[in-house]
Amino acid sequence: MKKPLPIGVDNFKKVIKEGYCYIDKTMLIKELLDKKGEVNIFTRPRRFGKTLNLSMIRYFFEDTGNQAENDDARELFRGLKIAEAGAAYTGQMASYPVINLTLKSSKQDTFSSAYYKMREEIASEFGRHRELLESSRLSDREKREFRKIVDKEAEYDEYSGSLKFLSKCIYQVTGKKTVILIDEYDVPLENAYLEGFYEKAVKFIRSLFESTLKTNEYLQFAVITGCMRISKESIFTGLNHLNIISVLDRHYSEHFGFTEPEVLRMMKYYGVESRFGDMKNWYDGYRFGETEVYNPWSVIKFLYDLNGDIHAFPRPFWSNTSSNEIIKRLVEQADGKMKGQIESLLEGEPLDIQIHEEVTYDDMYSKGENLWNFLYFTGYLTKAAEYFKDSSIHLLVRIPNTEIMTIYENTILDWFRSGIGKQNFRDLYLAMEEGNAEKIQRILSEQLFSSISFYDSAENFYHGFLTGILSQSDKYRVKSNRESGNGRSDIMVKSPSLRGRAFIFEVKVSAHIDDLEADADKALEQIYDKKYMEELRGEGYREIGCYGAAFYRKDCEIRFGKR
Numbered sequence: 001m002k003k004p005l006p007i008g009v010d011n012f013k014k015v016i017k018e019g020y021c022y023i024d025k026t027m028l029i030k031e032l033l034d035k036k037g038e039v040n041i042f043t044r045p046r047r048f049g050k051t052l053n054l055s056m057i058r059y060f061f062e063d064t065g066n067q068a069e070n071d072d073a074r075e076l077f078r079g080l081k082i083a084e085a086g087a088a089y090t091g092q093m094a095s096y097p098v099i100n101l102t103l104k105s106s107k108q109d110t111f112s113s114a115y116y117k118m119r120e121e122i123a124s125e126f127g128r129h130r131e132l133l134e135s136s137r138l139s140d141r142e143k144r145e146f147r148k149i150v151d152k153e154a155e156y157d158e159y160s161g162s163l164k165f166l167s168k169c170i171y172q173v174t175g176k177k178t179v180i181l182i183d184e185y186d187v188p189l190e191n192a193y194l195e196g197f198y199e200k201a202v203k204f205i206r207s208l209f210e211s212t213l214k215t216n217e218y219l220q221f222a223v224i225t226g227c228m229r230i231s232k233e234s235i236f237t238g239l240n241h242l243n244i245i246s247v248l249d250r251h252y253s254e255h256f257g258f259t260e261p262e263v264l265r266m267m268k269y270y271g272v273e274s275r276f277g278d279m280k281n282w283y284d285g286y287r288f289g290e291t292e293v294y295n296p297w298s299v300i301k302f303l304y305d306l307n308g309d310i311h312a313f314p315r316p317f318w319s320n321t322s323s324n325e326i327i328k329r330l331v332e333q334a335d336g337k338m339k340g341q342i343e344s345l346l347e348g349e350p351l352d353i354q355i356h357e358e359v360t361y362d363d364m365y366s367k368g369e370n371l372w373n374f375l376y377f378t379g380y381l382t383k384a385a386e387y388f389k390d391s392s393i394h395l396l397v398r399i400p401n402t403e404i405m406t407i408y409e410n411t412i413l414d415w416f417r418s419g420i421g422k423q424n425f426r427d428l429y430l431a432m433e434e435g436n437a438e439k440i441q442r443i444l445s446e447q448l449f450s451s452i453s454f455y456d457s458a459e460n461f462y463h464g465f466l467t468g469i470l471s472q473s474d475k476y477r478v479k480s481n482r483e484s485g486n487g488r489s490d491i492m493v494k495s496p497s498l499r500g501r502a503f504i505f506e507v508k509v510s511a512h513i514d515d516l517e518a519d520a521d522k523a524l525e526q527i528y529d530k531k532y533m534e535e536l537r538g539e540g541y542r543e544i545g546c547y548g549a550a551f552y553r554k555d556c557e558i559r560f561g562k563r
Helices: 012-017 027-035 050-061 067-076 111-128 130-134 140-150 156-160 162-174 187-195 198-214 260-269 273-283 296-308 325-333 336-346 368-377 402-420 426-434 437-450 458-470 513-529 533-539
Strands: 039-043 098-102 178-183 219-226 242-245 286-288 291-293 351-354 382-389 392-398 477-480 491-494 501-509 543-552 555-561
Touching: 012 050, 012 067, 027 050, 050 067, 050 098, 050 178, 050 219, 098 111, 098 162, 111 130, 111 140, 111 156, 111 162, 111 187, 111 198, 130 140, 130 162, 140 156, 140 162, 156 162, 156 198, 162 178, 162 198, 187 198, 198 219, 260 273, 260 296, 273 296, 273 402, 286 382, 325 336, 325 368, 325 402, 336 351, 336 402, 351 368, 368 392, 402 458, 426 437, 426 543, 437 458, 437 543, 437 555, 458 477, 458 491, 458 501, 458 543, 491 533, 501 513, 501 533, 513 543, 513 555, 533 543
Parallel strands: 039 219, 039 242, 098 178, 178 219, 501 543
Antiparallel strands: 286 291, 351 392, 382 392, 477 491, 491 501, 543 555
């Protein structure tokens, strides 16, 4: 029986104890110990294994104070790479107390709710160390403050300094410095920006981090994870000892996400290696440093589907877990230049950007380059090449894979549908009824020029474009036949009353601008040759108009006929 896939399981102990399939990332521990960074901040896209890696680090280093629990934790690493790395590393197991805090659930719509959630997480971690209250090495005042935090009755300043206070209490009782792990530190900041209370969230998290990381003599080392690097001026003021490892860095590059050999081993283990082509096209394409990386969440989800059905279709799994709000804002606020850049990316062409590793959410929209940087660091773009110019790093970035391409395309289609729903197309329907092909052509061209187009699946785009516009009339019902593949016309537009009018649209996509007129004529002739009108006549319609439509990028040609 094959090992189960760890879908949604990010607790290292559970993964190992319950026999889930695990890709060994334990050499991350060796690299941390070798490089001796005091405060390490890893920025990687969502769902790239950050939480599981932090859980692994916790179980490796944590001295629980209970010998049986420590021995049990050591067993978790039996047979894994770090266990073979030598005594210099295995001797560090169960050696330090650990403070483990996650901020990934701080996604509330007001600061008071988000602050409550962060207090709740802090109180929970204090509760995990409740045995400290039994020690005589803590003063009565310290015990009172400890209990207030556990009971969520402490003041703002007590919570903002709570992690340093906890590490101090631990040191006083155990004599050991603490390893501090903070997961998804930027989630409350991104949420606060989108919900409108960014400054309040920054103030609290800055205070929390400064007290914990800046001059904390009780800190052994810290590992912090997030999706993007937030400016030092925003929350890391004065922290000059930070070791920030982004997707640009060559260090630690293979520890987050799956490498191609790891993906191939998994596929062979489950007997689905014949689908490697789809796996690579859909979920590969990332480069962390110089390492080729697959999206681990999507790989696991696709493997799960393939394990049940070798013919399963690939799907955009990542889009169901990651916030795509930033893509929506990009599309909605794009000016003419940015629309052109988006269309170039959708055609597979790279975009040249200057890298700004430190940004704030406040200045994200101040210029396009900041937004492209955000999309790069959060996984919506990846590096194709890099170069150094005028004291700055420049990247050629592209859309990583088919999965991310579908996120852009679906977001653009949603934006387009929303936009046309707010417009009045009365003139277009009048032109359709009058047989005025020239006027229809002009109106459609205006819409194409103002929209964002993608051409890799051009027929579907133009079909959806035309169907969306024609569907805005209350006077007509629109039927799309493309999906059925039944040999019928592309689009039928019908009055609910059989005494009313009906129209047929056939869509062609031209290979060149010079082919537009001929292709529009061919589309119209196809309606007649294949007798598409017979279906409408059979229903009882007597007045039927026919339109052949040809598209090439932002241009179109329309032909009208009536028989």
